[in-house]
Every structure is written in C-alpha cells, then in structure tokens.
Amino acid sequence: MAIEILKGNLADFPALGELRITEGGYLVLEDGVIQGVHSRLPQCYAACPVIDYGSRIVMQSFADLHLHAPQYPMLGMGMDLPLLEWLQTYTFQTEARFADTDFARAVYRQLARELIENGTTRVCMFSSLHTDATLILMEELSRAGITGYVGKVNMDRRGVPGVLEETTEESIRETLRWLEGCEGIRGIAPILTPRFTPSCTDELMAFLGATAAERGLRVQSHLSENLQEMELVRSLHPDCPRYYQSYEKFGLWKDHTVMAHCVHSDREERDAMRRANVLSVHCADSNVALCSGIAPVRTMLDEGVWVALGSDMAGSTMLHMLDVVASTIRSSKVRRIHSQWQEPFLTVEEALYLGTTAGHRWFGAGNGFAVGDRLHAIVLEDSALPSVRPLSVRERVERCVYRRQEHCITAVWADGRQVL
Ligand code: GUN
Ligand code: FE
16 A cells, blocks of 8 residues: 655645635545545654645646547648538548558657646547557557547548548448457547547447447547538438437437537537536637637536537647636637627636546546545646746636646646656
C-alpha cells in the first residue's frame, strides 16, 4: 500500500457552477486512489512523504468527450467550409492517410503527448475507418497514460472512392477484427462508432446495434450538427421525423451513448436524450468554426440533459481544453446577446465543471476529487503572468482559462499515476 500526498491550492468542481478551493490543502492518495481532501494533514499521515506544489493550483484534469484523432494533421487549417463540404474537401482526404501505419504511429504518438501536456487525461475519441491505425492509436494513448474510449469509424457509404471507403462486409469484418485486437490494451476500451447516419447503411447500423447489445459496448456518433446534414438524414430516413430516431431504430440510442454537437436538437430530441441518459457533447469552437450554430447548452442543463465538452479537433481550431472552456463561455455569451439578454451565459465555474466532472462522470467517476476515485489532476503554474496585486485562487483559475500560457501545466496525474 503506497500513500502519496499532494500539497497545494486544491481546486475541484463537485457540482455545476461550484468551485471548491482548499488553500494549502492536502490530497491524500492510497495506491493512486483518493482518500480525502484536507485543509490540514490528519495526524495519521504525519510520517508520509508530501509532494509539495507550493502556491500552484492542483485542479481536476480535463475529459475531452469528442475529438477525431486522424484530423490532428489538419488542426488549425481548412475552416472555410460548412460541415458536408468540409468533410468531402479536407477531412476525408486527411483521414485517408492513416492507411499508412508508420504515419499513424508517428502522428498518434505526438497527439498523445500533446493531450497529456494539455492535461486531458480522459478521452472519448474517433479514429478513422482503418483497423490497424486504430489499434496503434489505442496503444499510443495507453503508453502516454491516457484512459478512455476509442472507436474505429464505420462508414460504408458517401466516402471518397478509392481514398476513404469500405464496403458493408468489410466494415463488419474489420470491426470484429478490431474488437479482437484491442483486448488487453491498458486503460483504453473500444466504443462502437457509426460516423453519422449519412455515412452508414441500414445493414451496417443494424449490425452495430446488435453488436452493442450482445457485447455490452458503448456507442458514439454525431447528431443534429448542421441544418443541411439534418435535411440529408430526413431524406435518407423518411420514417424518422427526428435525427435521433435514425440511431434509436437500430438500438444505438441508449444509456451512455455519446452524441456530439446537438446544435439543432429540438425539445423532443432533447427529451429523448434525457430519457435515455444519452450524453450530449458540446463542441463550441467547432460549431462556430464550421458555422453550424450555437447549441442551447443552458436550456439543456435546465432540462436535465447530461452535457459535457469536446474539442471536436479538428472541426475546431483548438485541442487544449482550457481553450475549449473559454470558447464555451464565449459562445454562451453570443447566445445571451441574441436572446435579448434572456438566456444566462455559462460562468467560468459552470464551463469548468462541464470540462471536468461532467465528462469524468461518463467514465464512472464521482463529483470533483471524490473519495474512492483514481486521481485525475493537473498542476497549474501561472507565475509567468504579471500580478500587480495579490490574487485569490478563484481569480487565478479564471485567468488561467482566459489567458492560457504555453506550458502552464507542469504536472499531470492520470488514473492515479503521475504521467507528466
Ligand atoms: N459528422 C460526420 N463526421 C464528422 C466529423 O469528422 N466532424 C464533425 N464535426 N462532424 C462530423
Ligand atoms: Fe466530430
């Protein structure tokens, strides 16, 4: 039994809008599992070694619930087209390169490194349709100490002939090969990943729904991101007045299903999310970058829909979750402006909760630094920023969001281990 004690200004988000600060506090771990958060060290630990982070902020790490690993090579480029044209013009071509496993290894190693440096310790991620590259991605994330879920993408229609395409039969066969190949990769589990309704035939969707049920696998996809996309789904599934029904009818709409975007989901679709305990992943920067719209996050939260954050790299221009949190707040303020100030914007505490606890809960964690959870934490160093007066820890947390500095994260703990 190994006791480790972290000392610093502890900051966690036990509930929506709640920032709990324990100044000069002690976070006690036993074999990587949180035993407690204390403002004074209990006597029984007096002889245990302490890792002293001084005045730095020890905060919960981030959970990125939606991003596309094979789009990393195009991050920060090609942001001038709406979704469907963007996919055909830039995205599919970029993903096609992951047929090359050497390329995949090099890119995914770099991506895993950057995620850890950014303090993203849990992910729910899309790969490409390539089985071998997907296995490499899972290995590289695991090697870096990241935990979470990765999906081999299924797409048996509307790809790019000869560049990025698979037949239904191939998609099914490769999915089974991938599920076999990824057994035993530490910390990274498979999640079934129909790209989105327009990319998958009914036969493929039915196979994925049946496989999810048989094997107890989770499901992720995209939902109601863009109006043109929704029109396309309606034409492909005239029996489904709502987009979500094109997943529901194949058994893909269930507890813990992850649906990215939900920008244009109406009351009925949002109610269906709440009833099924589907997670809606808000990707604020992507939704602006691709001119998709701004999701009604405040409304979803008021209605009791489960919302977490995703970078949606590279539909967005950013991977760092501190930037994603800032863009989430900014987007919510645009909605406030356009609602004649009726809709409250998201506060720093609320957006950070969505980027931390709300996402970590999808992986089974509790609220904030919860006793019994394996530690997922970052250490924030903000001394490079000028301070003309003493700042409270709350002010420092806020400034780290709005004025993010390179290398402001100096240590990272994932799944109870220090990984940076
Ligand atoms: N819908 C289907 N594929 C994608 C993708 O790669 N990115 C985004 N943002 N939406 C999608
Ligand atoms: Fe996406």
